[in-house]
Amino acid sequence: MNIYTWRSGLREAGTVAVAILFLIPLFALVNMAIKPANSATTAFQIDPNVTFANFATAWTQGALGPALVNSFIVAIVTVAGSVVLSALASYPLARFTRRWSRWTYYLFIGGLLIPTQLGLLPLYTTMRDLGLLGSLASIILIGIGGQLPFSVFLYTTFMREMPQDYEEAALIDGCGPVRAFISVVFPLLKAVTGTVVILDAVGIWNDFFTPLLFLSGSGNATAPVAIYNFHGQFHTQWPLIFAALCITVLPILVLYFLLQKYIIRGFAGGLKG
Amino acid sequence: MTLVPLPILPSDTGRDADEAPAPGADPSARDRRSPGQDLHRRDRSLRDRSRGRRRTHIGVRAPLWFLFPALALYAFIVVLPTLRGGFFAFTDWNGIASTWQFVGVDNFFQVWDDRRARASVVNTVILAAIVTIVQNVIALGLALALNNTLKSRSALRVVFFAPVVLTPLVAGYIWSYLLAPNGAVNAFLDGVGLHALSHDWLGDPSTALLSVCAAVIWQFSGYAMVIYLAGLQAIPEEILEAATIDGAGSWRRFVSVILPLLNGAILINVMLSLIGSLKQFDQVMAMTGGGPGTATETISTAILKNAFSSGDYPVSIALAVVMTVLIAVLAGVQYRLTARKVN
Numbered sequence: 001m002n003i004y005t006w007r008s009g010l011r012e013a014g015t016v017a018v019a020i021l022f023l024i025p026l027f028a029l030v031n032m033a034i035k036p037a038n039s040a041t042t043a044f045q046i047d048p049n050v051t052f053a054n055f056a057t058a059w060t061q062g063a064l065g066p067a068l069v070n071s072f073i074v075a076i077v078t079v080a081g082s083v084v085l086s087a088l089a090s091y092p093l094a095r096f097t098r099r100w101s102r103w104t105y106y107l108f109i110g111g112l113l114i115p116t117q118l119g120l121l122p123l124y125t126t127m128r129d130l131g132l133l134g135s136l137a138s139i140i141l142i143g144i145g146g147q148l149p150f151s152v153f154l155y156t157t158f159m160r161e162m163p164q165d166y167e168e169a170a171l172i173d174g175c176g177p178v179r180a181f182i183s184v185v186f187p188l189l190k191a192v193t194g195t196v197v198i199l200d201a202v203g204i205w206n207d208f209f210t211p212l213l214f215l216s217g218s219g220n221a222t223a224p225v226a227i228y229n230f231h232g233q234f235h236t237q238w239p240l241i242f243a244a245l246c247i248t249v250l251p252i253l254v255l256y257f258l259l260q261k262y263i264i265r266g267f268a269g270g271l272k273g
Numbered sequence: 274m275t276l277v278p279l280p281i282l283p284s285d286t287g288r289d290a291d292e293a294p295a296p297g298a299d300p301s302a303r304d305r306r307s308p309g310q311d312l313h314r315r316d317r318s319l320r321d322r323s324r325g326r327r328r329t330h331i332g333v334r335a336p337l338w339f340l341f342p343a344l345a346l347y348a349f350i351v352v353l354p355t356l357r358g359g360f361f362a363f364t365d366w367n368g369i370a371s372t373w374q375f376v377g378v379d380n381f382f383q384v385w386d387d388r389r390a391r392a393s394v395v396n397t398v399i400l401a402a403i404v405t406i407v408q409n410v411i412a413l414g415l416a417l418a419l420n421n422t423l424k425s426r427s428a429l430r431v432v433f434f435a436p437v438v439l440t441p442l443v444a445g446y447i448w449s450y451l452l453a454p455n456g457a458v459n460a461f462l463d464g465v466g467l468h469a470l471s472h473d474w475l476g477d478p479s480t481a482l483l484s485v486c487a488a489v490i491w492q493f494s495g496y497a498m499v500i501y502l503a504g505l506q507a508i509p510e511e512i513l514e515a516a517t518i519d520g521a522g523s524w525r526r527f528v529s530v531i532l533p534l535l536n537g538a539i540l541i542n543v544m545l546s547l548i549g550s551l552k553q554f555d556q557v558m559a560m561t562g563g564g565p566g567t568a569t570e571t572i573s574t575a576i577l578k579n580a581f582s583s584g585d586y587p588v589s590i591a592l593a594v595v596m597t598v599l600i601a602v603l604a605g606v607q608y609r610l611t612a613r614k615v616n
Contacts, residue, residue, distance in 0.1 A: 004422050008421060008422055011421060011423065014418070015419065015423060015429055019429050019432045019433065023432055025447045025448065025451060025491065026435065026439075028447060028450070028451060029443075029447050042456075042461075043457035044457055044460070085346065086343060088339040088343065089340045089343035089344065091336075092335040092337055096337075107352070108347065111347070111351050114351075115552050115600060117552065117572070117593040117596055117597075118354075118596070119350075119354030119356075119357070120358070121368060121586055121589060121590055122354040122361065141350060144350070145346050145347055146351070148347050148351070149351075177334060177335065181336075205440070206439075206555075208441065208554070213577070213581070224440055224443075224555075227442060227443065228442065245447070248440065248443065252438055255438075263438065264499055267434075267499055
C-alpha cells in the first residue's frame, strides 16, 4: 500500500482533476474581482487589463470598513467570552461525578441538537424589550450562548482525560482552586483552546442569520450583512460585487492558508473523544 | 484516534474517570511514590469507599461557581427562549401583545394551509436528503483517494477543505453568478458544444433547488472528507493486510472491512449534514432568496419571511417546531440504523 505504482499515479491524476474542479469557484471569485467593469470575458477567462479599481469602489461604496471592524470586534469578544465561560464551566463538570453534573452536561450538549430557530422569536422580543436590538452586544451574547454547547463539550471531554496530579501538586503547594485553575489547569488546555478558538472564530465570522435579524434597521452591520446589502444595491455589477466578496473573505482565507494544519485538525479533532 | 459520536451520545467517561488510571500516565509512577504517600492514598480510598456514591470530587475541589456564568448566559440565550418558543407554538402569541390564548395545534394546520410554509417543509426535506447522500458519497470517495500514497496529498487536503471556511453567503453569491443565464457554467457548456444543456439554472423551478444543493455540497464535502480521513487513519493496517491474505479484493475489503470500521465517522457525518441542511439558510438567501415562487424556500427562510415580512409569528414559530421535530426524528432514526450495524 505504500509503494507508488502507475496505479497510484492514475489515482493521483484523477484526484488532482477533481481538486481543480473544486478550485474553479475560488478562481472565479478572484478573477472576476480584478476585471474591468465592462469586461466581455467570462469568469473562467483572464482579462489582460487587470485592475484593482473594483476594490477601491467596493470599499468606499459598500461601507465595508465599518462592517469589517464590527466583524472583528464581534469575533474577538465572542471567542474570548466563549473560551472563558466554557473553560470555567467545564472544570466542575469534568471533576464532579455526581448525577447533577452529568445532567447539567447533557443540558449543554442538548444545544447541539436543538435548532436556534425555535428560540429565535422569543429571544428577538426579549432583546427588543431590553433595548439591545441593533447593538453588537446582542449578537455577541447570542454568539457566546450559541457556541457554549460545542465548547463545553470539547473542554469537558478533554478535561476528564486529563490527569489531576498537577492540580493536586498545586494545592499541596498552597494554591487556591481559582489560582490552580488559572496557572495550572488552563495552560494545560492549550490544545483544546486552539480548537475552540478556531471553530468559534470561523463560525462567528461567517454567521449571517443572527446579525441579519438582530442588526437589521440599525446602522450596524457585520461583513456578511454588508455583503448582503451591497448585493441588493449593485446586483448586476458582478466585478464590483466580487471585489466586495474578496475583501470580506480575505481575513478568513488568509487565516486558513496560514494555519491550515491546525484549522483542519481542529475541525476533525472537535469530533474525537 | 477514536471517533465516537459524542456530540449526540455523550459517553460516561466521567463516571469511572477516578478508577481508571489517567491516559498517558506512567504506570510505574505509583511504585515510585514513597510508602507514606501510598498509605495516605489507601487511607483516602478506604474512606471514600465507605461513603460510596457520595464521593463528589477527586483530589482538587473544583469551585462550583465556575459553572454559573456559563449556565446563566446559556439559560438566557438558549434554554428559556427555546422553551418559550416550544410553548408559544400552541398559542396565538404575536410577539407584541402581552396577552395570548391557547389555540392547540391550530398553528400547525396553518402551516399546512400556508403555501409557502408547506413548500418550505417539503423543500427542506428534499434538500437535506440530497445533500446528505451526495455529500457523504463524494467525501468518502475523496477520503479514500487521499488515504493512499499520493505525492500531492497534503496540498489536496488543503484545497478540498478551503470552501468549508468560506462564508456560506459568499459561496452562494459565487455560485449564483456561475449559474446565471449568461454565467460561466452556461458559457462553458456553449463552448464545448453542449448548448442544449445550458439553462437558467436558478430561474427554473425544476433546477433551482438542485443548484442550491450543488453549492452546499461543494462547500461542505471537504468537512466530511476530513472526518472520514481521520476515521480511515484509525483503521489498523494489519486488518487490511489480513483481509488481503484471506483473498479479499479491493471492493470486498471496502464493503466488509473498511465501511463497518468507519461506522462512527459515518454516523457523525450523516448527523452533521442532516442537521446542517435542515437549517439551511445562507446559500438559499444568496442564490435565490427562496424563489422562483417557492421553489427553493426552506424552513429557515420561511420562518424569517413569515415573522418579519408578513408579521405572522404563530406560523413562523410552528415551523420552528416542525424543524426541531424533523431533526429529532431523522437524527433518532439515523442513529438507530447506524448503531445497529455496529453490533
